[in-house]
Every structure is written in C-alpha cells, then in structure tokens.
Amino acid sequence: MTLSTTTQLELHRMMMLIRLFEEALEEMFSRGLLHGTMHLSIGQEATAAGACLALQKDDLITSTHRGHGHCLAKGAEPYKMFAELLGREDGYCRGRGGSMHIADLSNGNLGANGIVAGSLTISVGAALSFQMQKKDNIILCFFGDGAVNEGSFHEALNLASLWSLPVLFLCENNQYGMSMATDKAVAGDSIASRGNSYGIESIQIDGNDVEAVYENVLNFKNKILSSGGPKFIEAVTYRYRGHSKSDRNLYRTSDEIEYWKEEKDPIKRYIGKLIESGISEDQLKDIDTDIKDLIRKSVKQALDSPLSPITNLEEDSYA
Numbered sequence: 001m002t003l004s005t006t007t008q009l010e011l012h013r014m015m016m017l018i019r020l021f022e023e024a025l026e027e028m029f030s031r032g033l034l035h036g037t038m039h040l041s042i043g044q045e046a047t048a049a050g051a052c053l054a055l056q057k058d059d060l061i062t063s064t065h066r067g068h069g070h071c072l073a074k075g076a077e078p079y080k081m082f083a084e085l086l087g088r089e090d091g092y093c094r095g096r097g098g099s100m101h102i103a104d105l106s107n108g109n110l111g112a113n114g115i116v117a118g119s120l121t122i123s124v125g126a127a128l129s130f131q132m133q134k135k136d137n138i139i140l141c142f143f144g145d146g147a148v149n150e151g152s153f154h155e156a157l158n159l160a161s162l163w164s165l166p167v168l169f170l171c172e173n174n175q176y177g178m179s180m181a182t183d184k185a186v187a188g189d190s191i192a193s194r195g196n197s198y199g200i201e202s203i204q205i206d207g208n209d210v211e212a213v214y215e216n217v218l219n220f221k222n223k224i225l226s227s228g229g230p231k232f233i234e235a236v237t238y239r240y241r242g243h244s245k246s247d248r249n250l251y252r253t254s255d256e257i258e259y260w261k262e263e264k265d266p267i268k269r270y271i272g273k274l275i276e277s278g279i280s281e282d283q284l285k286d287i288d289t290d291i292k293d294l295i296r297k298s299v300k301q302a303l304d305s306p307l308s309p310i311t312n313l314e315e316d317s318y319a
Contacts, residue, residue: 050213146177207235
C-alpha cells in the first residue's frame with residue numbers, strides 16, 4: 001500500500017503528539033503536580049497512531065490502563081486530557097476518572113480500564129450491539145500481553161468467534177507484563193497463535209512500524225465489514241519506562257532499553273523513512289514546533305482551569 005503524503009504526515013504528527021504529551025505528564029509528575037500513578041506508553045506510539053487512523057469516527061475502541069495514546073489517536077483534545085489527569089472540572093470525566101479511566105464517547109472511545117483484560121469483554125458487548133443494529137462499524141479492542149493469561153481474554157475470543165462479531169483484537173505486546181517477561185509467562189509459539197486457536201484469523205506484526213500497523217488494521221477492518229467475524233493482531237512493541245511510576249525497572253538491563261531506543265524507536269525510524277521519501281526536515285520540524293506549542297498551551301490552560309469540586313463528587317457515579 002502506497003500512502004499519501006498527507007497520511008504519512010498525520011501518522012508522524014500523532015506519534016509526536018503522544019510522545020510529547022506523555023513526556024509532559026512525566027515532568028508534571030516529577031514536579032508534584034500530578035498525584036497517584038500513571039502508566040506511560042513512551043516507545044509504543046506507533047500502535048495507537050497507526051491503528052486509530054485506520055478507523056472512522058463512529059468506529060469504537062476500548063482501551064487499557066496504558067491508554068493515553070489510544071485516547072489522543074481517537075481524537076481527544078490534549079487540554080481536556082490534561083484537565084482530567086489534574087482533577088479539573090473540564091476533564092473528559094470531570095476530573096473523576098484520571099489516568100486509567102478516561103472515556104471520550106464523542107470520539108468513539110468507550111474508555112480506559114484499570115482491570116487487566118477488562119477491555120476485552122466490553123468490546124465483545126459493543127460488537128454484539130453493532131451486529132444487532134446491523135451497523136457497518138467495528139470495535140477495536142486494545143489490550144496488553146499481560147491480559148492474554150486472564151480468563152476474560154479467552155471468554156471474549158470464544159464468544160466473538162462463536163457469534164461472528166465485528167471486533168478487531170489488538171494486543172500491544174510490549175514484552176513485559178508488569179515485571180514479568182512475556183516469554184516467561186505466555187506458553188505457545190506466539191500470542192497471535194492464541195487467536196488462531198479460536199478460529200480467528202490472526203497475525204503478528206512489527207508494532208513499531210506505524211505504516212504496518214495502519215495497513216494491517218485497515219485490511220482487517222475491511223475484511224470484518226465484508227465477510228464478518230473477528231480478527232486478531234499481535235503488535236510487537238516496547239515500553240521504555242517502567243510498568244508504572246513506582247516501577248524502578250530492575251528486571252531488565254539498560255542495554256536492552258537503549259537498543260530499542262536507538263534501533264527500533266518508532267518515531268526515529270519513521271522520520272528516516274519520511275526523509276527518504278522526499279519529505280523535508282523543515283516540514284517535520286514545523287509539525288514538531290506546532291505540537292510543542294499545543295502541549296504548552298494545553299498544560300497552562302489545564303492548570304488554570306477550576307478543580308472538580310468535592311461538593312458534587314457523587315454526581316455521575318451511578319446510573
């Protein structure tokens with residue numbers, strides 16, 4: 001598939017937006033402006049950017065505890081996301097959801113989820129809704145490698161296959177489930193082979209190649225809409241930071257992390273490809289400058305916005 005220059009630049013722009021957004025969060029956390037914890041996806045930007053660009057606005061996604069990138073790639077405004085994490089009334093969930101529970105229904109994001117594998121069963125329910133309403137849409141379910149040993153994972157794949165539901169399962173295999181290396185925790189040839197065992201067409205791809213993610217998600221989406229039934233993608237990627245802010249990264253070497261940063265970084269690799277294809281460095285620098293300005297303005301606006309008042313804390317907690 002030959003992508004237009006517009007599409008290529010949008011992929012680059014989104015990866016840069018996700019990277020700079022999370023780096024800003026990291027700085028705010030170190031300054032004591034953010035409380036609790038967070039799970040950063042720095043190093044994994046290609047999966048969110050590539051997958052969500054292949055979707056329409058009325059296609060849905062379910063996300064994970066490491067979901068900032070998914071939310072941004074599905075159309076969320078950085079200001080409202082910063083506001084949410086800062087406990088502000090202008091946040092997507094009025095400051096009540098925080099990092100692990102952001103939802104943006106206006107852009108088709110059913111929400112992040114603090115429960116490992118929690119997104120899988122939600123996605124199957126949403127896909128069943130699409131099927132019953134005879135809608136020409138899919139739901140894309142993001143989940144991590146740590147989810148594939150949970151019972152919900154197997155229940156979701158079984159029902160999706162049995163009922164031929166329009167769901168695309170996308171496993172972001174960043175190779176560590178918390179502090180456990182995936183190859184020490186997951187039996188079988190690959191995570192993708194687990195999809196095959198339920199009669200679901202499944203592939204493993206380079207999750208740090210943003211065009212490969214985009215093309216394969218788009219291809220599987222079209223197959224789902226034309227012939228029905230779920231599909232499964234294992235996107236092999238890598239996170240540079242620890243599992244959460246309390247993780248000191250003692251279970252892997254600095255050499256391993258540096259190798260992925262130098263040789264497999266999704267943004268660095270894509271910049272090289274874009275320049276080779278004739279896109280100028282000045283074009284890319286202009287995009288980066290615009291995003292840095294957007295992040296800076298969004299952070300300031302969020303910090304200046306009103307805190308979510310404790311007087312209405314129980315509002316919207318129950319249906």
